[in-house]
Amino acid sequence: MRPLLPLPVPTGDAVLSLLPTLARALAGDLPHALAPHAEGTAPPAALAPGTALTPAEDSPDDPTAVVVATSGSTGTPKGALLPAGALRASAAATAARLAPGAGTQQWVLALPAHHVAGLQVLLRSVRAGTEPVVLPPGPSTAAAFVAATAAATGRHLLTSLVPTQLVRLLDAGGEAVAALTRYAAVLVGSAATPAPLLARARAAGIAVVTTYGSSETCGGCVYDGVPLDGVQPSLEDGRLVLAGPVVARGYRGLPGHPAFRDGRFRTDDTADLREGRVHVLGRVDDLITTGGLKVAPAVVEDALAGLPGVGEVVVVGVEDPEWGQRVVACVVPEHPGGPVPTLEAVRERVGRDVARHAAPRQLLVLPALPLRGPGKPDRARLRDLAAGRPPLGEPPRR
Numbered sequence: 001m002r003p004l005l006p007l008p009v010p011t012g013d014a015v016l017s018l019l020p021t022l023a024r025a026l027a028g029d030l031p032h033a034l035a036p037h038a039e040g041t042a043p044p045a046a047l048a049p050g051t052a053l054t055p056a057e058d059s060p061d062d063p064t065a066v067v068v069a070t071s072g073s074t075g076t077p078k079g080a081l082l083p084a085g086a087l088r089a090s091a092a093a094t095a096a097r098l099a100p101g102a103g104t105q106q107w108v109l110a111l112p113a114h115h116v117a118g119l120q121v122l123l124r125s126v127r128a129g130t131e132p133v134v135l136p137p138g139p140s141t142a143a144a145f146v147a148a149t150a151a152a153t154g155r156h157l158l159t160s161l162v163p164t165q166l167v168r169l170l171d172a173g174g175e176a177v178a179a180l181t182r183y184a185a186v187l188v189g190s191a192a193t194p195a196p197l198l199a200r201a202r203a204a205g206i207a208v209v210t211t212y213g214s215s216e217t218c219g220g221c222v223y224d225g226v227p228l229d230g231v232q233p234s235l236e237d238g239r240l241v242l243a244g245p246v247v248a249r250g251y252r253g254l255p256g257h258p259a260f261r262d263g264r265f266r267t268d269d270t271a272d273l274r275e276g277r278v279h280v281l282g283r284v285d286d287l288i289t290t291g292g293l294k295v296a297p298a299v300v301e302d303a304l305a306g307l308p309g310v311g312e313v314v315v316v317g318v319e320d321p322e323w324g325q326r327v328v329a330c331v332v333p334e335h336p337g338g339p340v341p342t343l344e345a346v347r348e349r350v351g352r353d354v355a356r357h358a359a360p361r362q363l364l365v366l367p368a369l370p371l372r373g374p375g376k377p378d379r380a381r382l383r384d385l386a387a388g389r390p391p392l393g394e395p396p397r398r
Contacts, residue, residue, distance in 0.1 A: 001052040004067055004252070005032045008039040009114040011137040015122070018113075023126045025065040026091075028084035033064045035079070036114040044069045047079040047252055056255050057081050067252050068116045068215045071376060079252030080116075080215040089245035090120065090218035091127040093228035098185045098209070099156050106154025107132040108183075110140055110161055116219045117160050117190060130154060140165055142172035149179040160187040163197060164371070166208070167311065170200060180206045187211050189220050191376045192280070192298055194305030194313070212280055216265045218246045225277040233271070233278050234264075240271040240280065270296065286379060288317030290325050295358045303353040304329055309340045312369055314377045315360065318386045328386040329360040332369055340365050362386060 009015060024030045033053060037043035047067050058064045058081075065084040069077040099105050105128040111118035125132040133152045135144045145165075149157070161169075166188055169176040180186060181204065188198075189211035201208045211220030221231045221242065231244040243264040250260045259266050270287065272279040282298040289295075297315040304313045311334040317325035333340045340363075341349075347359040364386050370378040383389075 001055065002058055002063065003032045003052050004035050004047065004049050006043045006049045007034040007036045007066075009036050009112075009119075010039045011112070013134050013136075015109070015113050015134055016131060019122065019126060019131070022122055026084055026087055026123055026126055028063045028065065030063075030065070033058070034066045036066060036068065036119055038112065038114045044077045044079070046077055053081075053252075054255070057249065057252060059083065059249075062086075064249060066119070068119065070215045071372065078254065078257075081249040081252055082215075082218055083249055086218050086246050086248065087123055088127070089230060090221070090228070091124045093230060093246070094120075094124060094220070095128065097223055097228055098158060104128070104130060104154045105156045105158060106130045106152050108145075108148050108152055108157065108159040109134045110145060110148070110159055110165065116215045120219045121160055124158075140168075142169055142176040145169060146175045146179045149182055152182075157183045158185050158187070159183055160189070160211075162190045162376075163188055163193045164312070164369070166193070166201060167197060170197075170204065177204050177206070180204070183207060185209045187220060187223075189213070192282075192301065195302055196306045212278065213246075214267070216248045216259070216267075217242055218248070221246050222278045222280075225279065227278060233273060235271065235273060236266065238270050239284060240267045240269045240278065241265065242267060286316070288315075288325050288327055290317065290320075290323045290327055291357055292324070293355075293357045295327055295355075299354055300327065300329070300350055300358050300360070303350050304331070304346060307341045307345065307349055309334050309338060311335070314369060314379065314382055316379050316383045316386060318362070318383055320361075323361070326361040327358060328362040328364055328382075330364045330366060330369065330382045330386065332366055336367065 035043045035047045035049045043049045062083045062085040064081050066082050067079040107121045107125050109121045109132045113119050133148045135148050186208050193210050209223050212222040213220040221228050227233055234241045241264050247265045251257045268283050270281040281296040286297050287294055300315045301313050310331055312332040314330045316328050318328050320326035329346050331340050343363040350359040370381040372378045
């Protein structure tokens with residue numbers, strides 16, 4: 001059987017050296033599968049790099065191209081087995097949705113390429129036959145994004161960002177906003193994008209496209225609520241299930257995992273399906289039960305995102321002796337050190353727009369949201385902060 005070999009992924013222009021290897025992986029022409037990981041770090045042990053894929057993890061007709069580590073939001077990261085055919089289907093569907101009949105497509109890579117969203121920028125570039133422009137190593141700054149955009153020569157520019165990056169570019173104004181308007185599409189995903197942020201970006205003339213997906217679906221497979229061609233959403237007890245050519249083969253070393261059945265991927269998200277659109281409400285594990293009633297954090301976040309003074313907001317539930325869980329609004333001010341709404345104003349907005357039982361009973365103001373992976377809010381860390389628990393490895397405060 002074919003082995004799974006580590007693929008150290010560098011930052012900056014050095015990542016372009018991987019394009020020939022990725023081209024062979026996309027074509028299903030490598031004698032081994034690839035386990036991408038950040039250069040200078042060890043690949044996740046869950047991927048079991050250096051050992052052979054089992055017959056259930058590979059296929060001579062459609063070989064596994066890459067095994068991508070999941071974000072580990074529900075525990076230990078797992079390895080999603082992505083066949084070459086699934087990656088080709090994802091790239092083709094993305095191109096058809098974003099640039100039907102368009103001229104030369106060129107991507108700007110602004111995300112870590114060992115995560116699925118960044119890796120897909122490279123794979124889509126391979127399919128398009130163009131070389132992506134890569135932001136330099138180090139923190140993603142507005143100046144670096146402006147310079148990368150200026151260096152791009154394609155007729156049809158595309159990029160993928162996380163919401164925090166979009167906020168910072170909009171806040172930078174001037175050249176950063178002008179650079180964003182050059183793109184035929186700015187994909188924003190990895191975390192929910194607040195409606196006011198979308199409205200702000202679109203008012204500035206930016207072609208923002210929200211994406212939903214995961215490592216198990218080759219990255220984004222639902223754009224602006226509409227599934228890509230071939231992607232079939234359904235619900236099982238309110239839980240979103242996805243089928244279609246972009247779905248992973250399963251998890252590395254976990255045969256028969258219940259998330260995969262009959263070619264379908266059972267996500268950890270709740271959703272509504274209305275008029276052919278997917279409305280993701282949040283993770284099943286993130287649902288808050290307060291006073292015996294369920295609260296979907298995403299609905300509360302949408303209500304609070306439009307309040308004056310709120311830059312970013314994440315809602316979590318914390319154990320409470322009276323309510324079971326209390327709803328906590330974790331807010332980053334719109335301007336550093338600037339004013340934020342009071343708890344009373346927060347409760348009034350949510351009570352009016354959502355429901356009285358969903359109104360937060362605690363307001364946590366932070367200078368920045370703790371993040372994990374390429375840009376997902378670290379809800380576990382936020383729950384610890386809201387509950388006054390120290391992070392793992394730190395002594396309790398006295």
